[in-house]
Amino acid sequence: xxxxxxxxxxxxxSRGIGRGxxxxxxxxxxxxxINYARDPETGGKSPAQEVVDSIxxxxxxxxxxxxxxxxxxxxxxxxxxxxxEFGGVDVCVANAGICPFHSFLDMPPELLRETxxxxxxxxxxxxxxxxxxxxxxxxxxxIIAISSISKLVGGEFQTHYTPTKAAQHSLMQxxxxxxxxxxxxxxxxxxxxxxxxxxxxxxxPEKTAAFNQRVPLGRLGQPDDLAGSVVFLASDMARYITGAxxxxxxxxxxxxx
Ligand code: RM4
Numbered sequence: 001x002x003x004x005x006x007x008x009x010x011x012x013x014s015r016g017i018g019r020g021x022x023x024x025x026x027x028x029x030x031x032x033x034i035n036y037a038r039d040p041e042t043g044g045k046s047p048a049q050e051v052v053d054s055i056x057x058x059x060x061x062x063x064x065x066x067x068x069x070x071x072x073x074x075x076x077x078x079x080x081x082x083x084x085e086f087g088g089v090d091v092c093v094a095n096a097g098i099c100p101f102h103s104f105l106d107m108p109p110e111l112l113r114e115t116x117x118x119x120x121x122x123x124x125x126x127x128x129x130x131x132x133x134x135x136x137x138x139x140x141x142x143i144i145a146i147s148s149i150s151k152l153v154g155g156e157f158q159t160h161y162t163p164t165k166a167a168q169h170s171l172m173q174x175x176x177x178x179x180x181x182x183x184x185x186x187x188x189x190x191x192x193x194x195x196x197x198x199x200x201x202x203x204x205p206e207k208t209a210a211f212n213q214r215v216p217l218g219r220l221g222q223p224d225d226l227a228g229s230v231v232f233l234a235s236d237m238a239r240y241i242t243g244a245x246x247x248x249x250x251x252x253x254x255x256x257x
Contacts, residue, residue, distance in 0.1 A: 002235040004029035012096030014048035016196035024227025026060040070117035075129035092130035094123035101157040119164035140183025176243035185242035192249025194221035216251035
């Protein structure tokens with residue numbers, strides 16, 4: 001139980017990579033606070049509540065908090081919920097992200113600003129709110145940005161997106177310096193192409209086949225392929241690691257030929 005009694009806050013935790021991380025941290029004993037942006041239009045039980053129920057079913061503890069992570073008050077509400085429900089916060093995972101694929105030359109300013117707001121500013125606000133609480137607690141902590149392979153490479157229809165992935169890790173590097181004196185570690189995980197809602201329309205059969213050819217491990221990633229790297233960085237196993245990045249992409253990045 002690598003995360004026994006640790007409190008983990010995860011943005012965008014109701015689906016995709018965030019859901020995989022939430023379940024993975026709970027399996028290692030963490031108490032989990034998941035953020036989600038909106039309820040389903042179809043009504044019924046929300047995906048966020050499904051994740052909470054799944055964690056309860058494994059004997060774990062979890063709560064869900066709705067809010068737009070681009071709004072700085074949401075991060076403060078998430079941390080307040082962690083303190084109220086579980087007595088504090090030990091790990092913050094900035095996972096929430098959007099990537100509405102769009103061409104560069106006619107990129108609408110509002111789409112650019114929304115993507116920067118969620119992906120970069122949302123990471124900034126969570127790190128800031130989490131670090132302030134961790135410093136009050138006096139027992140250090142771990143801040144993890146879910147960046148991307150797209151921090152390292154570009155995408156024709158991702159000109160609004162890839163810079164935010166690079167910015168997330170640059171933020172972790174600077175926060176590692178600013179927060180090291182408090183025992184707070186700041187690192188990034190760089191997923192490759194992971195099969196989630198974010199790319200299900202983009203991944204046509206042709207693109208999927210081409211990507212599979214590029215991945216030495218022979219398949220695109222699944223959300224739970226990310227849990228281990230996040231649990232590791234969240235845990236005391238990574239006690240001397242800060243300002244670092246872990247590429248979790250099946251070898252996609254290095255495979256030029
Ligand atoms: C990732 C990477 C993947 C893409 C998703 C949306 O950072 O670029 O290839 O499918 O974003």
